[in-house]
Amino acid sequence: MIRALLYLRGYSLLNLLRTRAQRLRQPKYLFGLIAGIAYFWFFFFRNFAGSGLPGRGAGVDPVQFIFAALAVLGLIRIASAWLAPTPKPSLDFSEAEIAFLFPAPATRRQLVHFKLLGTQITILLSSLLLTLLTRRGAMLGGNPVIHAVGWWLVLSLAHLHNLGAAFTVARLVEGGMSRTRRQLLVGGVITALIAGIAWGVWTSAPDASTWMAAWQEQHIGDPLGTAVLAAYIREVSGTGIIAWLLLPFRIALAPFFAPDTATFLKALGPALLLLAAHYFWVMRNAVSFEEASIAAAEKRAVLIAKLQAGQRPLSRGAPKARKPPFPLRPGGGWPEVAFLWKNLLSTHPWLGPRAFVPAALLAFMLATAIPPKLWFVPIIAAVYFVLLGPQLARQDLRSDLVNADLLKSYPLPGWRIVLGQLLAPAAILSGLLWLALLTVFVTSGRASGGPVWLTSPFRLSGLVCIAILIPPVCLLQLLVPNAGAVIFPSWAQTARPGRGGIEVMGQRLIFVAGQMMVLLAAVVPAGGFAVLAGFAASLTASPASAFVTGAVTLLLALGAEISLGIFWLGRRFERFDLSAESLK
C-alpha cells in the first residue's frame, strides 16, 4: 500500500512540474517566470552567499531578540492550538484522495503516514522559501543549510503539534470527557500559563517603569528605541519561570539560530528528539479523522472554485445578506451610483461609509495617544495603501469580468460602466488614505521642533489639498489594473489568487510595475504644471496660497487625465469580447 501512496505522491509532483514547464510556452507565463526569477535574484539570491555576520547596532543583538520574540510567538500559537482545538481533527486530503484512498484497503495509520509525507513536501518547499527570505542581507547569521534545516524543524514541529493537539482533544472527547470538563481543563492550563508569565515578568523585571522611561528617551540613530525594547524582551524571556516555559521553543529554534556548524550539531540532537516525541504522540493518538477530512475537502473545493471564478478570496464562509451601504433610489439618473452600491455591498461592512466616522474617531484617538516620535508610521501605512491598495481592493471590473456579458447588455455607454465600477475601490482607498492623513496631521502637530515655514495655516491648507487630491489619485491608480483586465484579460485572470507558481507571482509583479509606471507618466506632467502654477502664485501670495494654487492645478490636470482614461477604457470595454480571449 505504501508503495502505491508513494507512487501517487511522486507522479503527482512530477506531473505538476511538467504542467508548469509546458505552460511556459505561453508568453504570459514565460514573461512572468522571467520577472519572478529576476525578483528572487535581486532581492534574495544576490545576498545568499553573504558573510553571515549578524548586524549589531546600538548594543543590541538582533539574533537574541528575534530568538526570544519567536519563542514567545510559538508559545502563543501552541496555546491557541489547545485553547481552540478542532473538535473533529481533519487531515488535508483532497477530494480525489478521499475518493480513491478512503475506500481503499489502507489502514488509518497508513493514511496518516501518507498525509504526513505529503505535508513534508510542502514543508520542505516552505523551508527553502523561508530560508531565502530570512537569508536576505544575511542578517541572522549562520549559513543557508543551517537555516533550511532549522526552518524544516520548526515547521514540522508546529504541524505535528497542531495535529497531536487536535487528536488528543478528540480522543478525550471520544473517551467521554464532557465539553465543560474539557474547557475547564484547557482553561485551567491556559490560566496557569498566563499566571506563570505574569509572575515571571513581575519577578524578573520589576522595574518596567524604568524600562518605559528609557524607551521614551530620544536615541541617536535609533528613533524607535528598538535597542531598549529588545534588551527588555531578552531579559524578561531569559529569566525565571518564563525561561522554563519557553524551553521547548528554545530547543526547537536553537538549530535555526546556531551561528556555526558545531553549535548547530549540538542543538540538533535535542530538537530531533522533540520531533520524534511529537511523531510518536501523533501516531499513538490518531483518531477518526475521515468525516472531518471529507467536510474540510468539500469546503476547500468550494473555496478554490470561488477563487478561480474571481470571487472574494479572503472569505471562506458563505456570504450573508447584508444591509445596503446606503438607500438606492430606483430612478434619478446616475446609474454609476448603482455600481458603487453593489460593489460596496460585496465587501466587508467595515469598509462601508457607515464605518468611516467611527474609524476617523478611532484614528484621532490613536493619533493623540501614540508617541510623537512615531508620526511616520501612518505615512508608511499610506504608502502601503497607495502601492498595494489597487491590487487588494478589487471590487471593480476585475472581479466582475466574469459577468462581462451581463454588464454589456445594460443600456449604458462603456465609460459609465467603467466609472461606476471604479467608484467602490476608489472610495475605500480614499477613506483609508484620509484616515492615515488625519493621523499624520494630528501626530505631527504634537511633535516639537520642525522648520519655521511649517506653520499651522500651512499644515491645514496642506491637509485639505492632499485630502482633495487623494480620490483622483486613487482613481488613476485603479484605472491601470482595470485597463489591464480589459486589454489583457488572460493576464488579469491568471493573476488572480488560486493559481500558484513563481510565474504567476511574476505576472503580478509586472502588473504592479506597469501600474507604477503609468502613475508616474500621469502624475509627473500634471505635477510639473502644479509646481509651475504654485511657483507663480508664490511670487505674489503667501506660501499657503501658493500651495493651494498648485493643488488646484494638479486636481484639474488629474481630472482631465482620468476623464480621458475612463472614456478610452469605456470604448475598449464596449469592444471587449471575452469569448475571443484565451483564458488558459
Place this chain on the structure above:
Amino acid sequence: MIEVEGLTKRYGDFTAVNQLSFTVRPGEVLGLVGPNGAGKTSTLRSVAGIIPPNGGTIRIAGIDLAADPVGAKRRLAFFPDEPRLFDYLTVSQHLAFVARIYGVVDHEEIAAPLLEELELANKADALPGELSRGMKQKLAIACGLLHAPAVMFFDEPLTGLDPLGIRRMKDSILRRAHEGAAIVLSSHLLHLLEEVCSHVLILKQGTKIADGTIAEVSAQFAHGESGVSLEEIFMRATGGSET
C-alpha cells in the same frame, strides 16, 4: 421587432457568423439551432449588443444597435445559459440594482407580481448562494423582465432545469410572446423548438441553412416524405456532425 441584415462575426481568421439575415416580428419566437460551433451564441451575443459584429446591421424595436446602442439595449433583455448573478446581492437587492440601471422608477410595483409569478416572493432576502439552480434562473429572468423589454434573447434557456422548471420556462416564454415580445432562443433541444417556437433558423458553420416556420423548414428537407421528425430534419439539414 428584430431585424438583422448581413451579420458577420469573425474571431481573427475564423468566421463564426457569415452574412446572416433574419427578422423576428412581435409575438414570434425564433429558434436558433445548429451543431456545436455553428455560431448560435456568437449570433445571440452580437444581436444583444454584447460583442461588436464585424459587419451587418441590427435593429432592435426599430433602433439601430450600432448607431444607438444604449437606446436599443433599453428595449431588449438577454438571458445567458448560466444565470449571471452577483454573489452578495439578495433577490430584492438584485431587482433594486437593475431598476437603477434601467431607470425603472416604480420597480417595486412591477417586481412584486413578478416575484409572485416566478415563485420567488418568499426568497426576497436570500442570496444567490442560497437558491437552487432553477431559482437562480428565475431571478435572472425577473431581472430581465423588470424593464418590460420588447425583445428577448435566450441562450440555452433550459440548461440545468428540472422537468417542472422546464415546463414553467416554456410557459413564461410563450406568455411573453403572446404579450407581444419578439423572442429569439438558441437550443439543442429540438422538442423545445416544436413546443415553443413559431419559427426556426438552422445555422451551420456560421451560415444560414434554413429559415422559416417549422412547417416550412420541415417541408424543405422532407423531400416529399410525410411524418419526418424534426430530429431527422435537423440531421438532414446539418449533416449531423459538429462543425
